[in-house]
Amino acid sequence: MLTILKLGVAASGLFCAVALAVILLRTFSFGRRPTYARPHGSSFAGVMYAFGWGMLPWEKESASKHIWTYVGGILYHLGMLVAMLFLATILLRISFPTTLLYIARILLVIGLLCGVALLIKRMLKPHMRSLSSGDDYWANILVDLLLLLALVSTFAEKALIPFLILAIIIFIYIPFGKLRHCVFFFYSRILFGDFFGRRGVLPHPSRKV
Amino acid sequence: MASEKVQKDPYIERIRNLKPDQLQSALAAFKRLLDHETVANLQSCVNCGLCAETCHYYQATGELDDIPAYKLKLVKSLFKDLSTVLGGLKEKPGKNGVLDSQTIEKWVDSFFGRCTLCGRCALNCTMGIDITRLIRMARSTLASIDLVPPELQSTVTTAVEKGNNMGIHREEWLDTLQWLSEELQMEVSDQKAQLPVDKPGEKLLYTVNPREPKFFPLSLLATAKIFYAAGESWTVASDYYDVTNYGLYSGNDKEAVLLSSRLRESMIKLKAEILVLGECGHGYNSNRWEAPEWMATEDKFEVKSIIEIIADYIRWGLIKLDPSRHRKLVTLHDPCNLVRLGGIIEEQRFILKNAATDFIEMYPNREKNFCCGGGGGQLSMTRYAKRRLEAGRIKADQIRKTGAQIVVAPCHNCIDQLNELNREYDLKVEIKTISEVIADALVIDKKDK
Numbered sequence: 001m002l003t004i005l006k007l008g009v010a011a012s013g014l015f016c017a018v019a020l021a022v023i024l025l026r027t028f029s030f031g032r033r034p035t036y037a038r039p040h041g042s043s044f045a046g047v048m049y050a051f052g053w054g055m056l057p058w059e060k061e062s063a064s065k066h067i068w069t070y071v072g073g074i075l076y077h078l079g080m081l082v083a084m085l086f087l088a089t090i091l092l093r094i095s096f097p098t099t100l101l102y103i104a105r106i107l108l109v110i111g112l113l114c115g116v117a118l119l120i121k122r123m124l125k126p127h128m129r130s131l132s133s134g135d136d137y138w139a140n141i142l143v144d145l146l147l148l149l150a151l152v153s154t155f156a157e158k159a160l161i162p163f164l165i166l167a168i169i170i171f172i173y174i175p176f177g178k179l180r181h182c183v184f185f186f187y188s189r190i191l192f193g194d195f196f197g198r199r200g201v202l203p204h205p206s207r208k209v
Numbered sequence: 210m211a212s213e214k215v216q217k218d219p220y221i222e223r224i225r226n227l228k229p230d231q232l233q234s235a236l237a238a239f240k241r242l243l244d245h246e247t248v249a250n251l252q253s254c255v256n257c258g259l260c261a262e263t264c265h266y267y268q269a270t271g272e273l274d275d276i277p278a279y280k281l282k283l284v285k286s287l288f289k290d291l292s293t294v295l296g297g298l299k300e301k302p303g304k305n306g307v308l309d310s311q312t313i314e315k316w317v318d319s320f321f322g323r324c325t326l327c328g329r330c331a332l333n334c335t336m337g338i339d340i341t342r343l344i345r346m347a348r349s350t351l352a353s354i355d356l357v358p359p360e361l362q363s364t365v366t367t368a369v370e371k372g373n374n375m376g377i378h379r380e381e382w383l384d385t386l387q388w389l390s391e392e393l394q395m396e397v398s399d400q401k402a403q404l405p406v407d408k409p410g411e412k413l414l415y416t417v418n419p420r421e422p423k424f425f426p427l428s429l430l431a432t433a434k435i436f437y438a439a440g441e442s443w444t445v446a447s448d449y450y451d452v453t454n455y456g457l458y459s460g461n462d463k464e465a466v467l468l469s470s471r472l473r474e475s476m477i478k479l480k481a482e483i484l485v486l487g488e489c490g491h492g493y494n495s496n497r498w499e500a501p502e503w504m505a506t507e508d509k510f511e512v513k514s515i516i517e518i519i520a521d522y523i524r525w526g527l528i529k530l531d532p533s534r535h536r537k538l539v540t541l542h543d544p545c546n547l548v549r550l551g552g553i554i555e556e557q558r559f560i561l562k563n564a565a566t567d568f569i570e571m572y573p574n575r576e577k578n579f580c581c582g583g584g585g586g587q588l589s590m591t592r593y594a595k596r597r598l599e600a601g602r603i604k605a606d607q608i609r610k611t612g613a614q615i616v617v618a619p620c621h622n623c624i625d626q627l628n629e630l631n632r633e634y635d636l637k638v639e640i641k642t643i644s645e646v647i648a649d650a651l652v653i654d655k656k657d658k
Contacts, residue, residue, distance in 0.1 A: 019295065022295050022296070023252075023295055023296040026295060026296035026297050027245050027248045027249050027252070027296055028245050029245075030243050030244050030245045030247075030248045031244050031245060032244065032245050032246070033244055033246075033502065034505070035501075035502065036501035036502055036504075036505060036506055036507045036508075037497065037498045037499075037500075037501040037502060037507075037508075038501075038507070038508070038511075038512075040552045041552060050337060060332075060333050060335065061262065061263050061333045061573070061577065062257075062259035062260055062262075062263055062333040062334065062335055063259070063335065065259075065262055066259050069257075069259065070259075070335075073257075073335075125258075126273075127258060127261065127273050127276060128256075128258050130273050130279070131256045131258050131273075131276065131278050131279060131282065132256055133256070136255075136256050175294075175295070176294055178255050178256070180252060181252075181253055181255050181336065184249060184252045184253040184336075185253065185336055185337075187249045187253065188249055188250055188253040188336045188337040188338055189336070189337040191246050191249060191250070191337065191339065192331075192334075192337030192338075192339065193337070195339060196332070196576075199498065199550065199551065199552040200552030200554075201332075201548075201549060201550070201551075201552045201554070201576050202576070204554075204575070204576070
């Protein structure tokens with residue numbers, strides 16, 4: 001059973017990668033407008049900023065004014081990364097060293113709590129409710145469950161079956177819902193860095209790369 | 210607030226009576242406007258809602274409609290309706306096609322009535338989505354079926370038909386320049402001083418916001434005085450001198466191209482080296498950054514803001530300033546199109562620190578500054594005036610907190626809005642352009658001249 005599920009995870013993972021690649025190629029196919037205005041700053045420095053300093057909370061009002069949401073979001077994504085690494089160790093039959101396992105459990109618990117907190121925030125705040133679609137809730141619930149099952153699986157092997165089934169569902173879901181931001185986040189941040197970098201707005205002159 | 214519409218407004222009636230073929234045209238225009246950047250941006254929003262407080266409209270009203278993500282959702286809905294699950298475009302929109310008269314009315318209200326295209330949400334978006342560009346794309350979609358609010362469109366049409374957005378006749382412009390030349394001669398005690406017109410082969414071609422010759426001629430005189438003091442080689446054109454380009458705001462790229470290409474024509478005709486853009490935020494953004502993209506041509510000459518030119522004069526010792534002439538506390542408003550979207554950030558600070566004894570920053574500032582509320586064509590769209598003034602409260606609060614007596618704004622659009630905010634919120638401040646401040650602080654050694 002586990003072997004079949006592992007194959008299923010690998011197949012759905014492959015499907016996810018191919019589907020995301022197709023979506024990316026389709027996006028590229030909309031064409032890129034060449035730029036003609038002479039640059040005032042550096043695109044490269046802008047992109048470096050977008051993934052470096054630009055990610056720090058004090059650089060973005062959206063983060064600094066919502067510091068707990070920002071921290072929660074970071075920890076939630078860290079939890080997801082741990083869950084995915086845990087999944088990889090299962091597929092590749094690598095055993096987790098005990099110390100790392102303890103750290104992983106802590107990160108999964110924290111990530112799960114943050115995920116649930118973000119879900120509650122989305123449900124309770126009227127403006128967030130208005131902004132949200134079913135996809136926003138489902139994506140959150142699926143990932144929360146993944147973190148929960150990953151956590152339980154580190155204690156009880158029996159939980160591996162639902163964990164792997166959920167992993168298959170998530171891999172199939174990723175390309176069709178908001179979870180595709182796992183790819184588009186990088187895409188948008190590159191465009192962001194390129195735009196503000198070329199115009200000499202970011203990084204701020206005092207912090208030029 | 211939400212129902213700020215005039216009953217039986219012919220514009221609104223036109224929207225409500227849109228025909229299916231017009232909606233199809235809008236859809237076709239929307240599809241044409243998609244490129245990989247807009248599509249990537251449309252697929253990136255996670256509805257985190259953290260952009261809400263970055264918008265001065267939302268800060269002022271607290272209304273859902275003013276949240277940038279909500280505005281973006283309107284565009285996303287249409288894109289979703291048009292796209293396949295794997296990101297391609299459908300031949301026909303979904304069964305419940307979202308683009309109908311009601312949606313268009315909502316679009317107009319959101320994209321024209323609740324946004325100044327200031328870019329603050331884009332700068333602060335956790336994903337990095339260029340919301341400004343998507344909203345302008347939505348405006349372009351509306352422009353494709355002639356649904357630019359008539360007040361904004363009339364500004365563009367005047368510029369297209371008359372050569373400048375105030376409809377100033379050539380004779381009136383030349384008379385003003387002549388009169389200002391005489392004023393300049395008196396001020397600097399030099400009979401040779403003048404505001405040169407159509408002088409070929411000069412280094413700078415200076416372009417102005419037509420509000421200067423129409424309502425604030427002393428502002429133009431101030432710039433002329435700075436050029437005089439620096440011994441600059443410069444000229445203005447007798448025909449195309451309007452730095453503004455409301456095509457940026459209307460979303461009509463054809464008209465935007467026409468307006469910006471005229472300044473290029475003047476450059477070629479007069480064989481100038483540098484196109485100098487007067488104190489106008491959106492004029493800078495459109496002519497420095499957007500025009501080459503609209504026209505798909507690289508400029509063969511430099512395009513600079515007058516702010517950069519003045520900063521260089523000070524750096525190179527070409528002009529002498531006496532900051533003690535400005536003893537009042539001075540603060541600076543950063544126009545969004547010049548700073549956040551234009552990259553001219555430190556020059557104006559350098560200038561003011563040399564021209565005034567007491568300078569104080571408002572907070573937040575530079576690229577993080579709040580829009581005054583007058584951009585995006587809001588000043589011309591009188592139908593949204595109440596909203597504009599309400600949204601401007603954030604800027605008024607920023608100014609009040611500085612305790613400054615003088616607010617400097619290198620943008621005539623901003624100055625108009627700041628003047629209104631000054632009255633509305635009883636700020637009791639003087640509002641000036643950079644050139645006005647510099648001209649007052651200029652030390653002109655008459656013996657040398």
